[in-house]
Amino acid sequence: MSAQDSLYRRLLAWLLLPLLGLGALMLIQAYLGARDTADRAFDRLLEASSLAIAEQVKWQDEQLWLDLSPAALEMLATDAEERVFYALYNARGEFITGNANLPGLAMANGDEQALHYGNVTWNDQHLRLGIRETRLEGWSQRERFEVRVAHTREGRESLTLALFQGSLVRIAIMALLAACILVLTIRLALSPLTRLRRAIRERDPRTLAPLALNLPRELAELRETLNDLLARMRRVRANQERFIGDASHQLRTPLAGLSARAELALRQDDPALWREALQAMQATSASTARLAVQLLSMTRLNNPEASPELTPQDLNQVARTATLGALGACHREGIDLGVETSEEAILVPGVGWQLEECLANLIDNARRYGASQITVRVLANPPTLEVEDNGPGIPADLRLMVLRPFFRGQDSGEGSGLGLAIVDSIARAHHARLTLHEARQGSGLRVAIRFMGDRS
Missing domain, CATH: 1.10.287.130 (Signal transduction histidine kinase, dimerisation/phosphotransfer (DHp) domain)
Structure with missing residues (x-):
C-alpha cells in the first residue's frame, strides 16, 4: 500500500502535525519565559546597583558629589563579562559624573524611589538601562537627582540560552513520549481494522457466509x-x-x-x-x-461489467429496423405485421441493438403463440415502444410470472420462456418500465416499454 493510501500514515500525519505545532508554541513560550526570567534576574542587579550608588551620593561644596566604590560596580559583573555603565544627573538633567553619558527614558510621573527600565541603543551598543529618581536624605538638603545604570546584554542572553536549553530538553523528552504514545495508540485503534482485513483475506473465496467479528x-x-x-x-x-x-x-x-x-x-x-x-x-x-x-x-x-454506454437512439428508427427484420418470418406464416411511428424523432438514451432485440423478441413471441396481426407502435409522450397482437393474450394473474426465465403461460407454442425475461432485462437496463395489458381491440396482448428518463 502506497503512502498516500495508508490510513495509518494519514492518521499519524494528521495527529503529528498539530502535535508539532503545539511543540513549536511550547518552544516559543519557553524561550519567551527564559528571556523574561533572565530580564527579571538582571533587572534586580540593576536595582541593587542603582540603590547602592544612590546611597553614595552626597552634597559637598554646594553640589552633588559621588564617591563610588568598586564594589558597587562589581554587583553588576557576571561571568558573561558584559560592560557596565553608570551616570549621575542632577534635577535639571545635567551630567554630574559617571563613566558614560547615558540617555534618558520617557517616564510617567510616579514614586520617587521607583526604578524605571528600558532597552536603549547607545554608541551602537544594545543596553538595558535602569533609572532611579530619588533625593538626598539630609535634614538640611533634599536635592533631587537621578542615578542611571546600564549594562550590555551578554549576561542576559547567556542566561536566557541556558534556561531555554533546559526547557528544550524537557520539551523534547515530552514530545518523544507523546509521539511514542501516539504511534501505539493509532496501532491499537487500527488493530480491529487489521483483524477485519485478515479475516477477509483468509476467507475461502467460494464461501459467501456473513462475517462474525466483534468490532467497534x-x-x-x-x-x-x-x-x-x-x-x-x-x-x-x-x-x-x-x-x-x-x-x-x-x-x-x-x-x-x-x-x-x-x-x-x-x-x-x-x-x-x-x-x-x-x-x-x-x-x-x-x-x-x-x-x-x-x-x-x-x-x-445480466452482466453489469459488460454494460455498454447509453447513446441517443431514435425509437422510430429502432421500430422500423426491428419490424423489417421480422417481416420475412411473419410473411411466410401469413401474419399481418405493421409499424406505426411518430412524425418527429423521439430520442431516448439507449443501446440500439438491445432495443431492436427487445422488439424482435416481442414480435417473435406474438408470432409463436398464435397471433395473426401484430402492430409495432411508437408513442411520444412519454416515449414508449408498444407491440400489440390479437393472439390469446396472458391472464392478468400470470403477467408478472411470465417475466421470469423459462416460465411459459401456456403449454402450447414453440417458445422457450425467455423472450419476455430478455425484454424485461433490457427495459431495466434502459431505466424503462415494462407493462403488460389487454389489447386495445379487446383480444390479445399489448406490451409497453415506457422510458422514464429525460429525452436527450
Missing part, C-alpha cells in the same frame, strides 16, 4: 455493509445456479430428442421416414439454436 461501532457498520453485500451476492449466485439448472434442463430436452430421433431413423430403411426424421431434427436444432442465442443474451444482459 464504526467498523461494525462496515462489517454489516459487507454482510449485506455478501447476502446480495448469495442471492445473485442462487439465481445464477437456478438459471444454469433451468438452462441445462431446457437444452438437455431437445438434445435428447435429437439423439432419439436420429437413433430411430437409423433403424429404418424407408427414405421417406428418413426425410421425416431429418425435418423434425432440423426444426429441433433450429429451436435449440434460438434457445442458445437467448441464453447468451440473458447472460450478457
Whole structure:
C-alpha cells in the first residue's frame, strides 16, 4: 500500500502535525519565559546597583558629589563579562559624573524611589538601562537627582540560552513520549481494522457466509455493509445456479430428442421416414439454436461489467429496423405485421441493438403463440415502444410470472420462456418500465416499454 493510501500514515500525519505545532508554541513560550526570567534576574542587579550608588551620593561644596566604590560596580559583573555603565544627573538633567553619558527614558510621573527600565541603543551598543529618581536624605538638603545604570546584554542572553536549553530538553523528552504514545495508540485503534482485513483475506473465496467479528461501532457498520453485500451476492449466485439448472434442463430436452430421433431413423430403411426424421431434427436444432442465442443474451444482459454506454437512439428508427427484420418470418406464416411511428424523432438514451432485440423478441413471441396481426407502435409522450397482437393474450394473474426465465403461460407454442425475461432485462437496463395489458381491440396482448428518463 502506497503512502498516500495508508490510513495509518494519514492518521499519524494528521495527529503529528498539530502535535508539532503545539511543540513549536511550547518552544516559543519557553524561550519567551527564559528571556523574561533572565530580564527579571538582571533587572534586580540593576536595582541593587542603582540603590547602592544612590546611597553614595552626597552634597559637598554646594553640589552633588559621588564617591563610588568598586564594589558597587562589581554587583553588576557576571561571568558573561558584559560592560557596565553608570551616570549621575542632577534635577535639571545635567551630567554630574559617571563613566558614560547615558540617555534618558520617557517616564510617567510616579514614586520617587521607583526604578524605571528600558532597552536603549547607545554608541551602537544594545543596553538595558535602569533609572532611579530619588533625593538626598539630609535634614538640611533634599536635592533631587537621578542615578542611571546600564549594562550590555551578554549576561542576559547567556542566561536566557541556558534556561531555554533546559526547557528544550524537557520539551523534547515530552514530545518523544507523546509521539511514542501516539504511534501505539493509532496501532491499537487500527488493530480491529487489521483483524477485519485478515479475516477477509483468509476467507475461502467460494464461501459467501456473513462475517462474525466483534468490532467497534464504526467498523461494525462496515462489517454489516459487507454482510449485506455478501447476502446480495448469495442471492445473485442462487439465481445464477437456478438459471444454469433451468438452462441445462431446457437444452438437455431437445438434445435428447435429437439423439432419439436420429437413433430411430437409423433403424429404418424407408427414405421417406428418413426425410421425416431429418425435418423434425432440423426444426429441433433450429429451436435449440434460438434457445442458445437467448441464453447468451440473458447472460450478457445480466452482466453489469459488460454494460455498454447509453447513446441517443431514435425509437422510430429502432421500430422500423426491428419490424423489417421480422417481416420475412411473419410473411411466410401469413401474419399481418405493421409499424406505426411518430412524425418527429423521439430520442431516448439507449443501446440500439438491445432495443431492436427487445422488439424482435416481442414480435417473435406474438408470432409463436398464435397471433395473426401484430402492430409495432411508437408513442411520444412519454416515449414508449408498444407491440400489440390479437393472439390469446396472458391472464392478468400470470403477467408478472411470465417475466421470469423459462416460465411459459401456456403449454402450447414453440417458445422457450425467455423472450419476455430478455425484454424485461433490457427495459431495466434502459431505466424503462415494462407493462403488460389487454389489447386495445379487446383480444390479445399489448406490451409497453415506457422510458422514464429525460429525452436527450
